[in-house]
Amino acid sequence: MSDIILKAENISKQYRLGLVGTGTLTHDLNRLWHRVRGKEDPYLKVGAVNDRSAAASSDYVWALQDINFEVKRGEILGIIGKNGAGKSTLLKILSRVTSPTTGSIKTKGRIASLLEVGTGMHPELTGRENIFLNGAILGMNKTEISSKIDEIIEFSGCQMYIDTPVKRYSSGMRVRLGFAVAAFLEPDILVVDEVLAVGDAEFQKKAIGKMQDISNTNGRTVLFVSHDMSAIRKLCNRVIMLHNGTVVLSGETEEVVKSYLSKHNIAKIKENLSNHINRVTESSILKMISIRNSNGSVFSNQDCTFKVEFDSSDLTFFSIGWLVKDYDENVVSAASMKRIGAEHKIEENKNFFILTLEKLPLFPGIYSLSLFLNDGNLDVDIIHDAIYFEVLWQKKNNFEQPLNSWGKTSIIFNTEY
Structure with a gap:
């Protein structure tokens, strides 16, 4: 005990x-x-x-x-x-x-909590003042907090704004500072x-x-x-x-x-990407992804087609990268248009593209597809595990059990709108 x-x-x-x-x-x-x-x-x-x-x-x-x-x-x-x-x-x-x-x-x-963006942060106080405030709430004296403050500021990455009121911080900056305070004040x-x-x-x-x-x-x-x-x-x-x-x-x-x-059947036919929890960029360009296969059923050794909708208003060129992970987070397929110089010019009123994984060489199970959208210079939208999909087995695929070795995945891009 x-x-x-x-x-x-x-x-x-x-x-x-x-x-x-x-x-x-x-x-x-x-x-x-x-x-x-x-x-x-x-x-x-x-x-x-x-x-x-x-x-x-x-x-x-x-x-x-x-x-x-x-x-x-x-x-x-x-x-x-x-x-x-x-x-x-x-x-x-x-x-x-x-x-x-x-x-x-x-x-x-002592218990330190980070329950939502800005928890425990006084918006009118600066980042530095909030560090001392949160430390005092945790029962630490000024000397203890001062001995940790340089580490906290460095970890948060908010050095430039540490003496600026927290109300002017972005949500990401608030989380960075809040987590740094909670972690470094040794609860x-x-x-x-x-x-x-x-x-x-x-x-x-x-x-x-x-x-x-x-x-x-x-x-x-x-x-x-x-x-x-x-x-x-x-x-x-x-x-x-x-x-x-x-x-x-x-x-x-x-x-x-x-x-x-x-x-909870996380495998889906359609996923709204606008407020996806696994987006790691501040921009929200990718909007929707859906599986185009008949009835949303994805079978081993058959093509798997995704329709990806995006906001093209601020883009002139785009390239897409992707990776497929299995149930155990192992990457089983990855590719990027950027690496082979295959960038697409955005045509007027075109706001989606079709991604086809040819003859999907995967065992039955649950997989995820991550997306990396590049504007020709840098990644402008990244979503890990954008959609989960289930690969099924079908005996009529000319063989009744998975092959011992699948080989490499072949990718086809359909640019016809």
């Missing part, structure tokens, strides 16, 4: 739908009357399951229900689940931002909720490396929420999966991630 730094026991969180506040005066009086008589709160017996896609069947909803887990010192725990599963609510309870309706949280040491437990998706690829790599370092070297604990399964795989020792406010699976990272990918 001495290694347990955080323990959640029977955590539940109930919200009332529709109205601001916890309820009406009648409900409050009813609760008081039951409490005086030593009875259970009558409104804890009711409440809908936290399924945001279903119509409300009650005035109350359980955002979380009966959550139990333990975290050891030095462990990196991943928390995954679809939007609305209760991940952020759980982290807010762990961070003392809100209190649970029932249950208790037991922790040892015993670091809580990070999906904010790294706002940063660029360089910062994401630095942040993941820093979280690994503070766990492995300093024996500190990290709770990490993300929809990026590759980051979860790289970083976490153990993962819990939430669904509709309950823990449905807890265990080794690979086991839980595979279950999540299969249960």
